[in-house]
Amino acid sequence: MDNQDPHPEIVVSPPTDTGMYPSNGAHSQDIPYDPLPLTQDPPRDTIYHDLPSPHASGFDTPPVEMSYFSDTTPPGAAQPRFLGAALYDDPTNNHRDSFASQNTQNTFRTAPSVVNSSVYALNPENPEAEHSGAYHDDPHEPEYIPGSGRGASSDSPRYLAEKRAAYTVPRLKSKRGLIIAGSILAAVLVLVAVVVPIYFVVIKPKSSSSNNNSASPSSPTSTSTSSGSPSSAVIVTGGDGSTVTTEDGTTFTYSNPFGGTWYWDPQNPFNNNAQAQSWTPPLNQTFQFGTDRIFGVNLGGWLTTEPFMQKYPSAIDEWTLSQYMAADSSSGGLSQLETHYQTFITEQDFAEIAGAGLNFVRIPLPYWAIEVRSGEPFLPKTSWTYFLKAIQWARKYGLRINLDFHALPGSQNGWNHSGKFGTVNVLYGPMGIANAQRSLDYIRIIAEFISQPEYKDVVVIFGITNEPQGTPIGQDALSRYYMQAYNYVREASGIGEGNGPFISYHDGFLGLSKWADWLPNADRIALDDHPYICFDAQSSAPMSSYAQTPCTTWGGLMNTSMSAFGLTAAGEFSNAVTDCGLYVNGVGLGTRYEGNYTPGTWPVIGSCTPWTDWQNWDSTMKSGIQQFALASMDALQNWFFWTWKIGNSSTSGVVESPQWSYQLGLQNGWMPKDPRAASGTCANQGLWSPPLQAWQTGGAGAGQIPATVTASYTWPPATISNAGAVSSLPSYTPTGTVATLPPPTFTYSSGSSVTTAKAGNGWQNPSDTASGMVAIATCSYLNPWVGTAAAPSPLCS
Incomplete structure (x- = not known):
């Protein structure tokens, strides 16, 4: 698929969660992503040895002294983490032309596959024969036409000739026989004319519903975008090489060499028969976490954007982008964002992801998908519509x-991908509790929606908060927040396998070991780590020198955590080993590699061009990147690459951060076409062996958290960092109306009638009747994004 951005003024989706350090404010701490050693000693400039004391990891880490846009940024502001728009920030307009934002044997459990079914025994014995393994039963093929010269002695299959010989219809020898046969045939035709419509109108939809464990048994089956008579011949499923028709009537060829099948019946929109690959359970079967591997990719920059419109070069986050758009009514105002939602990720991307051997997508969703409040400039609720499409x-x-x-x-971290670049204001600072209360409400709303039977088998993991800054927040406050979120999700879904999603907790950059044995016996929780290596000290070492680095560093950490905590996954990683690329660090911040990064003083390692000029990469460079990708996949075991695609720059017309784009790597030969090929790359690393403990997957003991543990994580905390006692801080009151998320509408026409499917009401647990957190009318509040400030007066808790 062409990843050309349809809007020439847009460069879409720089890799967002690119790891950096928090600010040099009151809560300054070094929170890098996991640095990795090289597997061979790289040539290093002597200036490297003048760097400050080593990071805790043992990797030399330069000081972090943040002063980003010092005239406008408040003290304590965190560094932005995105591929920012550096192109337009050079006042001389001499911008650097850098480029930026983008099997061994199968050891996994194999699900039943169509390629193993008995019909495929009819294939030619020679896999290189004309039909190359495809089953053909066409009587018009030359091998079945007398006199074609391709009889039993040809290369064609002999099986069909034998089949026809075995089932030859006997010749009728009398007029009486012909009359009897004709009568029988007429009766059969009448029976078919009666039974077939009944089957397709009544039996088949009912059967599909009864076999579909994600849909309400009595739900009508329909779609909002398709209409027609139920008896019309509509193709609802297909495999490799089949033609897919999208909502707007366009078509494309489905390419999936791994036995995957798509399934979409307009009359049964909640059918879960589709299967991404033969080794991945179809949606109507249970995904065995810990045994089945997660091969995932992020859809970064789609529903949560970062600076991507070069039309607005001063936009540094979605907050400022929204302000510029809103002021530009002649260009469509904020509706320009919806154009981005419509075009950046489409149905064909999902088809390609399955065809790439991937079985999961991680989709970043912002709180303004639910609502906005006074003064917040984001486009509200619209991205939710596109999440429903997802x-x-x-x-x-x-x-x-x-x-x-x-x-x-x-x-939650002060980074641009959280919506507004600046300071941490969740569980930190004077508005930290109020913002956390509001965030927990949104977690509850999302959990109620995705726990409904129509959605729970598709949305199977809920990452409740992306990358909170654990060091300034503190693990105690973060743990209490995590515990309260756990209660909300499980109240929505219930306890036990199949009841709602796994709850995924980011490690807060505190390290996986800090969460070992946290919340024992909790029902289906997972730990999320984001290992990046490109934001520490830079090196000009060749890509080949990183061949085993992920194995020696990440593999052991993952093995330990899978045993000590339970399911552990890398929610983000990339192929980048340097911070080269437009927008990698932020708008106008430069790069460490070229020595012009702000803040701090950095040695000049070299030019970024060799790392970004992917059109001229040779086979050695591509194979080096692929080897790094394979090692990463094997070491991390369960993973989500950041990110699936990156739009072409409207300036250069090409992807400008190639080591961040899975799609570009597939198209140009540095990403594996089959992720299972990674198995065994980390030889003799003692990779963790399944299964998970029963309670970790919703089995026996799930949800039976010891009372002593729950008592230690009561909500709210007594104090929070940079603010003091919670009792003296602004807080909200639970008297508001909860913003229930709307379900999609699916309808189909049959003659003169229109049927609407039951798609849920957005709220799984009707017993959850608590009100939403809102401001108290007689109290004073600070701006939710205020940072450091004195508490307001009068204060009402």
């Missing part, structure tokens, strides 16, 4: 979703 497309191609709650009110 569920529909994932269901169609057998993919499962990890919903990543990516941007919280006030910001």
Whole structure:
């Protein structure tokens, strides 16, 4: 698929969660992503040895002294983490032409596959024969035409000739026989004329519903975008080489060499028959976490954007982008964002993801998908509409979703991908509790929606908060917040396998070991780590020198955590080993590699061009990147690459951060076409062996958290960092109306009638009747994004 951005003024989706350090404010701490050693000693400039004391990891880490846009940024502001728009920030307009934002044997459990079915025994014995393994039963083929010269002695299959010989119809020898045969044939035709419509109108939909464990048994089967008579011949499923027709009537050829099948019946929109690959369970079967591997990819920059419109070069986050758009009414105002939603990720992307051997997508979703409040400039609720499309497309191609709650009110990390670059304001600072209360409400709303039977088998992981800054927040406050989120999700879904999603917790950059044995016996929780290596000290060592680095560093950490905590996955990683690329660090911040990064003083390692000029990469460079990708996949075991695609720059017309784009790597030969090929790359690393403990997958003992543990994580905390006692801080009151998320509408026409499917009401647990957190009318509040400030007066807790 062409990843050309349809809007010439747009360069879409720089890799967002690119790891950096928090700010040099009151809460300054070094929180890098996991640095990795090289597997061979690289040539290093002597200036490297003048760097400050080593990081805790043992990797030399330069000081972090943040002063980003010092005239406008408040003290304590965190560094932005995105591929920012550096092109337009050079006042001389002499911008650097850098480029930026983008098997061994199968050891996994194999699900039943169509390629193993008995019909394929009819294939030619010679796999290189004309039909190359495809089953053909066409009587018009030359081998079945007398006199074609291709009889039993040809290369064609002999099986069909034998089949026809065995089932030859006897010749009728009398007129009486002909009359009897004609009568029988007429009766059969009448029977067919009666039975077939009944089957397709009544029996088949009912049967599909009864076999579909994600849909309400009494739900009508319909779609909002398709209409027609139920008896019309509509193709609802297909495999490799089949033609797919999308909502707008366009078509494309489905390419999936791994036995995957798509399934979309307009009359049964909640059918879960689709299967991404033969080795991945179809959606109507249970995904065995810990045994079945997660091969995932992020859809970064789609529903949660970062600076990507070169039309607005001063936009540094979605907050400022929204302000510029809103002021530009002649160009469509904020509706320009919806154009981005419509065009950047489409149904064909989901089809290609399944065809790439991937079985999961991680989708970053911001809080403004639910609502906005006074003064917040984001486009409200619209991205939710496109998340519903993502569920529909994932269901169609057998993919499962990890919903990543990516941007919280006030910001959980102060980085641009949280919506507004600046300071941490969740569980930190004077508005830290109020923002956390509001965030927990949104977690509850999302959990109620995705726990409904129509969605729970597609959205199977809920990442409740992306990358909170654990060091300034503190693990105690973060743990209490995590515990309260756990209660909300499980209240929505219930306890036990199949009841709602796995709850995924980011490690807060505190390290996986800090969460060992946290919340024992909790029902289906997972730990999320984001290992990047490109934001520490830079090196000009060749890509080949990183061949085993992920194995020696990440493999052991993952092995330990899978045993000590339970399911552990890398929610993000990439192929980048340097910070080269437009927008990698931020708008106008330069790169460490070229020595012009702000803040701090960095040695000049070299030019970024060799790392970004992918059109001129040779086979050695490509094979080096692929080897690094394979090692990463094997070491991490369960993973989501950041990111699936990156739009072409409107300036250069090409992808400008190639080591961040899975799609570009597939198209140009540096990503494996089959992720199972990674198995065994980390030889003798003692990779963790399944299964998980029963309670970790919703089995026996799940949810029976010891009372002493729950007592230690009561909500709210007594104090929070940079603010003091919670009792003296602004807080909200539970008297508001909860913003229930709307379901999609599916209808289909049959003659003169229109049927609407039951798609849920957005709220799984009707017993959950608590009100929403809102401001108290007689109290004073600070701006949710305020950072450091004195508490307001009068204060009402």
